[in-house]
Amino acid sequence: MSRDCGGQGLCGKCRVQTPDLPVLEADRRVLGDTLCARGWRLGCQHAVRPDTADGDEVAQAHIAGTGVTERTGSTPRLAALDIGTTTVVLALLDDTGTVVKELAWGNPQRAWGADVLSRIDHFASMPPDLIRTLIEPHLQGIDRLVITGNTVMTHLWLGTDPAPLARVPFTIPHPDPVITRYGSRQEIVCAPFAPYVGADIRTGLQEVLAADHAESFLYMDLGTNGELGWYDRGTLTLCSTACGPALEGAGISIGMAALPEALVHVYHEQDRWHGHTAGDVPAQGVCGSGLISWIDALRQADLVTPAGKLKGCPPVEGLQLTQKDIRMFQLAKGALQAGWQLLVPDPAQVEEVWIAGGFSLGLDADACIRLGLFHPAWRGKIRFCGNMALKGACRQVMAEDAMPGDGLTARVLELEKDTRFPLAFARAMSLQEAAA
Numbered sequence: 001m002s003r004d005c006g007g008q009g010l011c012g013k014c015r016v017q018t019p020d021l022p023v024l025e026a027d028r029r030v031l032g033d034t035l036c037a038r039g040w041r042l043g044c045q046h047a048v049r050p051d052t053a054d055g056d057e058v059a060q061a062h063i064a065g066t067g068v069t070e071r072t073g074s075t076p077r078l079a080a081l082d083i084g085t086t087t088v089v090l091a092l093l094d095d096t097g098t099v100v101k102e103l104a105w106g107n108p109q110r111a112w113g114a115d116v117l118s119r120i121d122h123f124a125s126m127p128p129d130l131i132r133t134l135i136e137p138h139l140q141g142i143d144r145l146v147i148t149g150n151t152v153m154t155h156l157w158l159g160t161d162p163a164p165l166a167r168v169p170f171t172i173p174h175p176d177p178v179i180t181r182y183g184s185r186q187e188i189v190c191a192p193f194a195p196y197v198g199a200d201i202r203t204g205l206q207e208v209l210a211a212d213h214a215e216s217f218l219y220m221d222l223g224t225n226g227e228l229g230w231y232d233r234g235t236l237t238l239c240s241t242a243c244g245p246a247l248e249g250a251g252i253s254i255g256m257a258a259l260p261e262a263l264v265h266v267y268h269e270q271d272r273w274h275g276h277t278a279g280d281v282p283a284q285g286v287c288g289s290g291l292i293s294w295i296d297a298l299r300q301a302d303l304v305t306p307a308g309k310l311k312g313c314p315p316v317e318g319l320q321l322t323q324k325d326i327r328m329f330q331l332a333k334g335a336l337q338a339g340w341q342l343l344v345p346d347p348a349q350v351e352e353v354w355i356a357g358g359f360s361l362g363l364d365a366d367a368c369i370r371l372g373l374f375h376p377a378w379r380g381k382i383r384f385c386g387n388m389a390l391k392g393a394c395r396q397v398m399a400e401d402a403m404p405g406d407g408l409t410a411r412v413l414e415l416e417k418d419t420r421f422p423l424a425f426a427r428a429m430s431l432q433e434a435a436a
Contacts, residue, residue, distance in 0.1 A: 014043035021046050074100045079142045080393035082200065083107070083131060083149030083157060085116055085224040086248045087257070089390050090135050092142070097398040105134055106257060109156070114245040115224055116152040120166045128159045139185065146397040147189045148389050150198035150225050154189050165195045190396065194412040196240035201227040203392030204356050205236070208385075210395060214351035218344060221389065222247055222288075222357035226336050229410075230343045239413040241339035246332040247357075249287040252325050256285035263290035264362050266297050266316050273297075275316040278362075283317035289362035294321060295329055296367035299431055306432045330429040337372050337428035342420055343413055347375040347434070356388040372434045 009026035023036045026045045076092035084107060092101040108130045112122035119126070139145065147157055151172060155162040158178060164171045178189040190199035201221055208219060208231075219229040226243040229236060249255035249262070256262050260279020263286040267274055275290075277283050286294060294316070298304040303311045308330045310323045344350060353374065355363065365382045368374045374382065415421045428434075 009042050009045045018046075074098060075141070076100050077141065077143050078397045079139060079145045080390055080397050081135065081145060081147045081149075082387060082390040082393060083147065083153040084200070085119075085150060085153065086110065086114070086245060086250060088131055088134065089387060090138060091390055091394055092138065093394060093397065097394070099394060101138075103135075103138060107131070107153075108134060110250075114250045116150065116162075117166060119152055119156060120162050123156070123161050123163065126156075128156075131157060142185055144186045144397055145182075145188070146393045147187065148199045148203040148393040148396075150200055150223075150227075151192040151195055152198075154192065154199055158189060170195045188396070190393065193238055193410055194240075194414075196225055196242075197227055197238045197410075197412055198225075200389035201229055201238065203390075203396060204388035205229055205231070205392070207388045207392035207395060208354055213354075216349060217352040217354060218340065218350050219354045219356065219388075220336070220340065222336070222355065222360055224248060224250075226332075226339060228339050228343050230340075232349075236410040237343060237413055238410050239339055239343050239415055241335040241415060243332040243335045244328070246291070246328040247288045247336075249285070249291065251328050252286065252291060253322050254285045254319050254325075255291070256287060258287040258289070258362065259284075261285065262287035263294065263316065263319070265364075266290060266294040268297050268301050273314045273316045275319075277317075283319055286319065286321075287362070289364075291321075291325075291329060292367055292371065292373070293364055295326065295431065296364070296370055299370065304431060306430050308429065308431055330431065333371060333373055333431070334425050334429035337434060338421060338424040339415060340375075341424055341428065341434070342415065342418060348377045350375075350378060350381065353378045353382045354388070355382060355384050356386065360384045361386050370433060371431050372428065375434045 009030065018039060018041055021041045024045055027036050027041050030042060031040050074094035077095050078093040080091045080093070082089045086107055087104060088107050089102065089104045091099050093099050109119055109126060112119055112126050147154060151165055152162045155165070155173060158174060160173050164173055172192060172195055174189070175191065177191045180187050190203055192198040193202060204221055205219055208217070216232040219231065221227045224243060224245045226241040227238070228241065229238050245251045249257055258264065258278050260277060260281050261284035262278050263275045263283045264278050265276040275283055278287070295304060298313065303313065304326060308326050310326050313320045361384050363384060365374065369376050369379065
C-alpha cells in the first residue's frame with residue numbers, strides 16, 4: 001500500500017474499496033463524498049481486519065537497471081544494490097562480472113513517507129532491516145555486496161540515524177566507504193560526496209568516466225533528490241535539487257510507478273486524446289515519463305498556459321490530471337532547471353548530457369526541451385542511460401584496484417545557500433523552452 005504522506009491521511013494514495021468500514025472525517029476531506037459513497041476509504045486511517053485485503057496486485061515496476069532480468073547458466077557470486085527513495089534494485093553477478101539476474105521492488109520505506117525528510121523523521125519508528133529482509137533471500141552464496149544510493153538511504157541501510165543530514169550544519173555521519181561483514185559476506189557501502197549528493201552519483205559518474213565520454217559533460221540523475229554533476233576537462237562540480245517524487249509518479253493524484261498499467265505516452269491527434277501504457281493494457285494511472293508526455297501534449301493543445309494554469313484536461317482512458325498535479329510537476333521541473341542553470345556557466349558549452357535514473361529510458365527528449373527540463377542547445381547531445389548508479393556499483397564490486405574517478409575531487413554547489421536560487425527557481429517553473 002502506497003502512503004506518500006507517511007500515514008497522515010493527506011495524500012489519498014492508500015485508498016482501498018471497503019464499503020463496510022465507517023466513513024471518517026479524513027476520508028471525506030481527502031476522497032470526497034462521491035468516492036466515500038462508493039466504498040472508498042483511506043487505508044492508513046483504518047485498522048486492518050484479518051478478512052480485509054488490498055485489491056491492488058503486487059507487481060514489479062519496470063526499472064531501467066543493467067538491462068538484464070535473468071540469464072541462466074551462471075552462478076551468481078557477487079551483488080550490487082541501488083537503494084533509491086522510491087525503488088530498490090538488486091543485480092546479481094557471476095565471477096566474470098556478467099549480470100545473471102536483476103530484481104526490483106518498490107522501497108518498503110515508502111510506508112513512512114515518499115521523500116527523504118519523511119524517512120529521517122520516522123527513523124525511530126521504522127523497522128531497521130526492511131530492505132535487508134527484502135533482498136536477503138536472493139543473496140545466498142553471495143561473497144561480496146556493494147551498496148549505493150542517496151546519503152539518507154545508505155545511512156538507513158547501516159542503521160545510523162540520518163538526522164544530522166537534515167539540520168545545520170548538515171554533517172555526514174559516514175563520509176567514507178563503510179566495509180562490514182554479514183556472515184561470510186563482505187559488504188561495501190559506497191561513500192557520498194555531500195549530505196544530499198550521495199553515493200549513487202559517485203558510482204554513476206564512475207560508470208560514465210569508464211565509458212567513452214566527452215571532455216565536458218553534464219550528468220543528471222533524475223529522481224526524488226535530483227543530483228547533477230558538471231564535468232569540465234577534469235574538474236567536477238556537483239549539486240542536488242529537491243525535485244520531490246513527482247518525476248517518479250508519486251505525489252500525483254493518479255500517479256504510480258512504471259507498472260504495466262501506467263501511462264507512459266499521451267498525445268492529441270485528430271481531435272482525440274490517446275494514451276499508451278507500459279504494458280499495452282488498460283491504464284490505471286500515470287508514471288513520471290507519462291506525466292511529462294501528458295503535460296507537454298496539454299501545452300501543445302493550449303490547455304495549459306506557460307504559467308501552469310490548467311484550462312481543461314480531456315480524459316485519457318478515463319483518467320485526468322488536476323491543477324495540483326500540474327503544480328507538483330512545476331515544482332520538480334523548476335528545481336531541476338534552476339539546478340543546472342546555476343551549475344553550468346553556459347549551456348551551449350555542454351558537449352554531452354547523460355540522463356540517468358530509473359525512468360530515464362522512457363523520456364521524450366523533445367518534450368523535455370519544450371517544457372524547459374532540458375536546454376534547447378542540448379538537442380542531439382542527450383544520452384538516456386538508465387540506472388547508472390547500479391551499473392557503477394556492478395563495476396565497483398568487480399574492482400580489485402581503484403575505480404575510474406576514485407581520486408576525482410569535486411566542488412559541491414550548495415543551492416540552499418545560493419542567493420541566486422530563489423529567483424532562478426521561480427523563473428524555471430514556467431512551462432516553456434529555457435532561454436537560449
